[in-house]
Amino acid sequence: MPGSPSGEGETPGDDEDAEVLMGVEVVVDGLSKSFGSQTIWRDVTLTLPAGEISVLLGPSGTGKSVFLKSLVGLLKPEQGRVLINGVDVCDCSESQLYEIRKLFGVLFQDGALFGSMNLFDNIAFPLREHTRKSESQVREVVLEKMEMVGLLGAEEKLPGEISGGMRKRAGLARALVLDPEIILFDEPDSGLDPVRTAYLNQLIVDLNAQIDATFLIVTHDIGTARTVPDNIGMLFRRNLVMYGPREVLLTSTEPVVEQFLNGRRQGPIGMSEEKDAGQMAAELAELRGADKGVPHIIPQLEVSPGLPERSAVRRRQARVMRDIGKLAPAAQQEIMKTIHPQDIARTESMHGSLTDTDAAQVPRKAPLPHRKPSPRPRVQEHVPAGGEPAWTREPEPEAGAGQRRRWFGRKRGGEQ
Numbered sequence: 452m453p454g455s456p457s458g459e460g461e462t463p464g465d466d467e468d469a470e471v472l473m474g475v476e477v478v479v480d481g482l483s484k485s486f487g488s489q490t491i492w493r494d495v496t497l498t499l500p501a502g503e504i505s506v507l508l509g510p511s512g513t514g515k516s517v518f519l520k521s522l523v524g525l526l527k528p529e530q531g532r533v534l535i536n537g538v539d540v541c542d543c544s545e546s547q548l549y550e551i552r553k554l555f556g557v558l559f560q561d562g563a564l565f566g567s568m569n570l571f572d573n574i575a576f577p578l579r580e581h582t583r584k585s586e587s588q589v590r591e592v593v594l595e596k597m598e599m600v601g602l603l604g605a606e607e608k609l610p611g612e613i614s615g616g617m618r619k620r621a622g623l624a625r626a627l628v629l630d631p632e633i634i635l636f637d638e639p640d641s642g643l644d645p646v647r648t649a650y651l652n653q654l655i656v657d658l659n660a661q662i663d664a665t666f667l668i669v670t671h672d673i674g675t676a677r678t679v680p681d682n683i684g685m686l687f688r689r690n691l692v693m694y695g696p697r698e699v700l701l702t703s704t705e706p707v708v709e710q711f712l713n714g715r716r717q718g719p720i721g722m723s724e725e726k727d728a729g730q731m732a733a734e735l736a737e738l739r740g741a742d743k744g745v746p747h748i749i750p751q752l753e754v755s756p757g758l759p760e761r762s763a764v765r766r767r768q769a770r771v772m773r774d775i776g777k778l779a780p781a782a783q784q785e786i787m788k789t790i791h792p793q794d795i796a797r798t799e800s801m802h803g804s805l806t807d808t809d810a811a812q813v814p815r816k817a818p819l820p821h822r823k824p825s826p827r828p829r830v831q832e833h834v835p836a837g838g839e840p841a842w843t844r845e846p847e848p849e850a851g852a853g854q855r856r857r858w859f860g861r862k863r864g865g866e867q
């Protein structure tokens with residue numbers, strides 16, 4: 452990963468004319484998908500908050516890839532809606548779908564590179580196919596994205612000549628060339644060793660800081676789930692069993708969540724997804740007898756030095772703090788450890804004292820890193836009206852939504 456973006460030395464205030472951009476929110480509402488008599492999942496409701504990183508977990512075959520395909524309109528769920536910029540992807544015209552798809556970048560499992568093309572041409576492909584850029588403009592964008600993913604200098608390599616990790620990064624550069632506002636990662640860790648996976652995870656966090664797009668990662672990798680996302684969801688037995696801020700799943704004592712996050716055999720997930728009920732009860736009883744210790748949360752990855760802080764961190768903090776009282780005590784405690792005392796005071800002035808909550812009793816760790824803030828739009832905060840968690844509610848439009856400042860790449864409205 453290059454240490455600095457192409458706008459090296461630039462500060463947010465230096466470039467007042469640069470466009471302010473932010474990833475778009477994706478609202479999934481009551482989505483159900485079957486193939487013939489086989490129900491894949493039913494009544495899935497969640498919101499991918501704008502600019503945040505979310506992870507979708509689930510045992511093999513629970514329909515995570517089907518979910519990704521449904522978001523981009525490649526598969527049509529029988530019920531429910533996927534709302535992006537007010538358009539229902541499940542029920543829109545072909546021309547609307549074409550426009551919506553332009554918002555997406557997808558990193559496929561294998562990178563999906565053309566074997567006979569060098570990396571430069573692979574990454575340039577969407578620009579040559581879908582824009583009218585001149586070759587010099589194409590070159591500028593391609594090199595910029597290759598720099599973002601740490602591949603400068605490898606332009607002439609063929610996919611067959613490079614490692615799996617480099618192929619992933621090349622696939623990622625290609626997913627970035629049209630400046631997507633939503634990026635879907637289908638098992639980015641597949642086929643990578645733990646070290647390459649760790650580098651890729653850092654790259655994902657760094658990219659999010661630079662482009663502030665909305666990320667959804669499908670993965671089986673526990674390390675990725677524990678360290679990368681702001682929000683985590685899990686599919687199991689045809690349902691979204693849980694979705695919310697990372698602290699909710701990472702402190703959950705829900706057997707299926709615990710089993711998955713600890714990679715254990717004991718629990719509801721069997722060899723072919725579901726287990727015999729009697730065996731499961733025996734295993735869970737055995738586990739209850741064992742000293743499992745206190746579940747601990749590994750801190751979320753921070754952005755690499757030299758890059759702007761992630762705008763999403765503060766937006767998420769404001770969002771989660773609004774509803775913190777509705778979360779399980781363990782999740783509240785973990786969230787409070789990440790909050791700067793000044794932010795607690797601000798929240799208390801808005802929502803009253805937190806001193807009688809479990810969360811308020813927790814000694815807080817070091818505050819969030821206060822790097823030079825990345826340029827971000829002012830986001831209108833909303834106090835929830837109802838009792839349901841924020842991530843299940845259809846959100847109101849935010850001031851500045853749909854806008855994000857680009858550190859890299861063309862400005863919106865530039866020649867296509």
Ligand SMILES: Nc1ncnc2c1ncn2[C@@H]1O[C@H](COP(=O)(O)OP(=O)(O)OP(=O)(O)O)[C@@H](O)[C@H]1O
Pocket residue numbers: 486491509510511512513514515516517518
């Ligand atoms: N086009 C299709 N037609 C019929 N069945 C399909 C189709 N696509 C997926 N399925 C089925 O949907 C189920 C879920 O598949 P999917 O690939 O989404 O699971 P997954 O959770 O991504 O699995 P893995 O983690 O192993 O990649 C599987 O039983 C699969 O066979």
